[in-house]
Amino acid sequence: MFLDRSSALDLLILGKIAKLWKRNFNRKMKFYEKIIRPILFLLDPETAHIFTFKMLAIFDRVAFLNKLLASFFNFSDPSLKQKVFGLNFENPIGLAAGMDKKADLTLTWSAFNFGFAECGSITYQPQPGNTRPRLWRLPQDQAILVHHGLGNLGAQASAKKLAQAKNRFKRNNILSLSIAKSNEVSMEEAAEDYTKSFQLLAEYADFITINLSCPNVKNFCGLQNKTLLEPILIKITNINTHQKPLCLKIGNDLTKNELDDIIFLVKKYNLAGIIATNSAKDRSRFNFKSKNKDKPGGVSGKPIAQRANEIIAYLYKHSENKFKIIGLGGVFTDTDAYKKIKAGATLVQLATGFIYGGPASIKNINQELVKLLQADKLTHINQAIGLEANNYHLF
Numbered sequence: 515m516f517l518d519r520s521s522a523l524d525l526l527i528l529g530k531i532a533k534l535w536k537r538n539f540n541r542k543m544k545f546y547e548k549i550i551r552p553i554l555f556l557l558d559p560e561t562a563h564i565f566t567f568k569m570l571a572i573f574d575r576v577a578f579l580n581k582l583l584a585s586f587f588n589f590s591d592p593s594l595k596q597k598v599f600g601l602n603f604e605n606p607i608g609l610a611a612g613m614d615k616k617a618d619l620t621l622t623w624s625a626f627n628f629g630f631a632e633c634g635s636i637t638y639q640p641q642p643g644n645t646r647p648r649l650w651r652l653p654q655d656q657a658i659l660v661h662h663g664l665g666n667l668g669a670q671a672s673a674k675k676l677a678q679a680k681n682r683f684k685r686n687n688i689l690s691l692s693i694a695k696s697n698e699v700s701m702e703e704a705a706e707d708y709t710k711s712f713q714l715l716a717e718y719a720d721f722i723t724i725n726l727s728c729p730n731v732k733n734f735c736g737l738q739n740k741t742l743l744e745p746i747l748i749k750i751t752n753i754n755t756h757q758k759p760l761c762l763k764i765g766n767d768l769t770k771n772e773l774d775d776i777i778f779l780v781k782k783y784n785l786a787g788i789i790a791t792n793s794a795k796d797r798s799r800f801n802f803k804s805k806n807k808d809k810p811g812g813v814s815g816k817p818i819a820q821r822a823n824e825i826i827a828y829l830y831k832h833s834e835n836k837f838k839i840i841g842l843g844g845v846f847t848d849t850d851a852y853k854k855i856k857a858g859a860t861l862v863q864l865a866t867g868f869i870y871g872g873p874a875s876i877k878n879i880n881q882e883l884v885k886l887l888q889a890d891k892l893t894h895i896n897q898a899i900g901l902e903a904n905n906y907h908l909f
């Protein structure tokens with residue numbers, strides 16, 4: 515195999531980072547937090563993201579490097595394996611939508627020990643999203659303000675990339691694709707728009723998520739309204755002839771009545787699950803300390819964790835075991851993940867926690883989850899689901 519000069523340089527840099535990483539990882543030094551994150555955090559968040567993805571792309575292209583990466587991060591334990599939606603999950607920790615909007619690293623996420631990864635959100639029409647800057651870190655608050663506006667390649671180009679990745683080498687984890695309404699399409703035409711994306715993308719995903727809750731696109735969250743949501747579900751369930759599991763991704767600001775409507779529809783159309791929650795739109799409950807606190811966008815990270823847990827518990831208590839809950843919002847550590855599982859989540863995702871904690875955090879969370887189960891005298895993660903749901907009250 516011949517490499518051009520820039521690929522050879524990338525390889526050289528990666529080799530050095532990998533060596534350092536392995537040395538420090540084994541000593542349990544927080545290499546990402548102490549060395550890599552301070553460098554990345556000197557850059558604007560999106561530039562840091564683009565740079566990191568460029569470096570990581572090689573693990574999606576070269577099978578032996580992917581295996582090498584997996585050997586650093588590999589961790590597996592029978593107590594974490596679950597069959598959910600008829601799919602085998604190695605562990606309950608997943609990458610949340612928004613981290614890989616262009617489905618660039620579908621093969622790399624499993625090497626980082628994610629039990630599953632959700633790519634997108636992808637809209638039928640390609641769209642640039644809002645103008646940059648459109649992401650801000652709030653480090654003192656362990657949060658991020660997201661004003662991205664669903665920029666992505668569009669369903670057609672994404673399907674092409676996914677087909678190429680599928681032919682490169684085998685992925686070891688579960689992949690979900692998140693689909694969203696194109697910005698230029700009216701609310702009334704949303705069902706048709708989602709359906710076109712579903713038709714192009716479903717074959718590449720183990721399950722599909724219908725994102726209804728992007729707080730930084732005008733009117734988008736209105737799709738959570740029963741009258742607008744039902745036609746989308748009718749259309750997609752009608753064409754879902756292969757019975758691909760379907761989930762809905764909902765927001766952090768929903769009222770009890772709105773949640774009741776969603777629960778009703780999820781049961782009526784036999785959907786597999788609800789992903790709760792997206793970033794929060796309502797900032798009145800927060801008191802941020804960080805410099806960029808007045809920038810626009812939805813709030814992700816620690817501040818939204820408590821409300822996300824309340825929503826998860828509410829969904830769990832009303833699910834009658836007819837659908838599963840994927841919980842997210844402010845998961846940084848094993849304790850955060852375990853809280854969501856005890857609130858009622860079967861699986862957990864993280865976005866902001868991954869940006870702050872880096873790739874080693876996934877293996878750490880999984881290792882520590884096993885210890886948390888043992889401390890609670892439980893032998894399997896599914897015994898912890900919903901144990902503390904009654905401790906949460908949604909107002």
Ligand SMILES: Cc1cc2nc3c(=O)[nH]c(=O)nc-3n(C[C@H](O)[C@H](O)[C@H](O)COP(=O)(O)O)c2cc1C
Pocket residue numbers: 610611612613615634635649658660662664692725728763791792793813814815816818842843844845863864865866867
């Ligand atoms: C940079 C960024 C981009 C995001 N883009 C999307 C998206 O395209 N689709 C989506 O459903 N959620 C998106 N989200 C929301 C996350 O998936 C998640 O629901 C939210 O950030 C709360 O989880 P966290 O506290 O772990 O970040 C995005 C979040 C971040 C930080």
